Amino acid sequence: MVTGTAGAGRAAWRVVLGLGVVSLAADMVYEGARSVTGPLLALLGVPMLLAGLVTGAGEAAALVLRLPFGARADRAGRYWPTTLTGYALTAVGVPLLALTPLLGAAGAGVACALLLLERVGKAVRSPSKSVLLARAAEQVGLGRGFGVHKAMDQVGAFVGPLLVAGVLALTGSLVPALAVLAVPGTIAMVLLVAVRRLAPDDVPPDPATPPGPTSTSATRRSWLGPARELPRPFWLFAAAAAAVGAGLTTFAVISYHLVDQGLLHATLVPVVYAGAMLAAAIGALVVGVVHDRVGPRAVLVVPALVATVPPLAFAPTLPAVLVGVAAWGLAGGLLDSTVKARVAELVPPGRRATAYGWFAAVQGLAAVAGGGLAGALATDAPQALTATVALLQVIASILMVAAATSARARP
Template sequence: MDRPRREVPAASGPGTPDAGRQGSAGSRRPWGTVVAFGLVSLATDVVSDGARPLAGPLLAQLGASALLVGLVTGGAEAASQGLRLVFGPWADRTHRYWSFTIAGYALTAVCVPLLAAAPATGTAGLVLASVLIIGDRVGKAVRSPAKTVLLASAAKGVGRGRGFAVHKSLDLTGALLGPVIVAAVLAATGMLSAAFAVLAVPATAALALLLWLRRRVAGPGGGTVVDGGTGDGSIVDGGPVADGGATVVGSGTAGGEGAAPGPAPSLFTRDFLLFAVSAFFWSAGLVAFGVISYHLTTEADLPVAVVPLLYAGAMAAAVFGTLASGFLYDRVGGAVLLALPVLIAAVPVLAFSTGLVLILAGVAIWGAATGIQDSTVKALIADLVPEARQGSAYGVFAAFEGAGALAGGALYGALYSDSPALTAAVAALQLAALVLLLRTVRQARAA
């Protein structure tokens, strides 16, 4: 005789027993979910950011010009941001947040180690490297909106500024370790291919950890756990759990994969649109590190093995910028983001010089600006937009950032040899971003 199934309410708040084990992304132990996602991002950023500072030198080795490096690296960032306009709403419509998250991480785990093969493919190497560099960033576009919705749900319980800051600090720890690892491999072998190939190890670890986490954390919303009699009661984002036979059944919320969406609240508010347009302007001025690394190896005459170490220093600065801005955000709100255009305006003045001290300062400021853009900015989006539209909001917002990154890649490539014109163009873009940010902050505070 079949044993009767007993229904256990899904964990949905801080008072639910065993919520850390059976809860959703916003359960009683949200720090556990935040940290777990941070560890996945840490391992993935060892891969992606280990390769990122070598994009310029690799393309240069394969025969690319400064303009082509700017277009490829700028296009990669544009794909990373712009395609979220597709995948964010798609994740909201289907509620398959976990499916998009896993697919995006898998794409990065495949593309980056394959860069090791580019120098060995002859004349096709430049094309292959360009496709793989862009493919890595497409993976980020696939996963980022869905993962951020999961993370925003968990971070509500700890303060979104702090939650995103702690997650991003772990993420940036990986971005710091990756360049150190590839620098060590370069120093030992002198081969770019070996540096890319070794990144297959953390790529595999990231996917294994993500799949482990997938079985233990649901999507945002709720549901009912149908316990198969083992007492495990684990909740997942739809589908069975092998060791407990538990599935999530509908509760009228957008919790599991495939849940029926409800009426969608408005997304395009004035505050959100002002914020998105300001993001276009600051992204157009924030140079891709591939262009900086190209400058360091071709004009500043730094050894290629030193470039990943400078990138690691930038990631250390990004950790500081992330934590400082995140904790300040929970105290003073969006006003902390007014520092972002000011930091970005200083980057070309310093990073494209030939003096080592100025270059170090420029790289550090670039890192701090990148950290703020990738963490605290997302906290403000989550506070401006209803949860049911957050995947779409991150996608739309990233499309504005991606369009700015593409324009910025062309801008830096075209004006690379004319430093005064480049500095003036970036300053004008950041002035526009600052004005729009100021209006956004005032209106959001009034609301």
């Protein structure tokens, strides 16, 4: 339900839209770079195995490290410092990749370090940014607020790779193609400082939150302890999201299929990726509005959509694969918007950053399993992959219904 006065609603929309523009600019930076990460590492002489390990470790860090950073932000009750720090790591680190081809033998090591640093920045900021967004979105509808934000975020993910591709086509060099990303990075930081002035001040920790630990060993464990205090409906919903994530095949596997089967030239794969990001933007916006009208039932569309991806994305014809890629992008957008709105509904405000950290970690582990599942079955046993993913989505739907029922039963 949308609450607050009309004036509060307008102020909240300014924060939601401001954070949305920040995410748009930041996504131009790191999604633009991700579209050419493979060619960059190849240019620098990084072996394919090492490139896979570095990028895989980066994705794991971006998800699992949200646990300590989310819990720490909740304990302090201050979310802006980590939000600013995380975005700064991306805005500064990614454009520096442009220098790596000029560093000779040292370029490969520096590039790997910068790629990992960018993913750590994602982990640092994400739980706190989600809390700030949820705080504002409560005034205008959580589904609508998260949906609008995700749509703007995905516009950046669509434009960034196209910007890099355009500069690369004009210059024939990755150096200016990566260096140009300093422009949206600077815009993101300037806008973030401006939004900080519009957003509510950081609030003190939840009075129900126990005092922070004092011993060194307790401090090391403090980011694990609050997990026991997260409500049962949250864990049911996190398990549902894990089942969804395990069934959502990675784009790397889909694009491998496209090129390996001769359905699309490799140079056009970034354009297909950009199209998937556009589908995610549109879907997040539409379903976010639906969420606020029909409630938790809206999230049930996510597992239904994920189940359609394997039979389409690994089809033998290009049109079917493109439809599958659109479904993949749409499902990913909803998983990162409507589903996050649902987490905010299930968890008390003083525990949201902790919850988002755990939620991301669960999703990350499931995504690793899902990537292995798709890689093992997509080529040799696509029908088995389709059946397995469908079963996972049935389980996800059951868990989502159980989470909603458990939440209604809470006093």
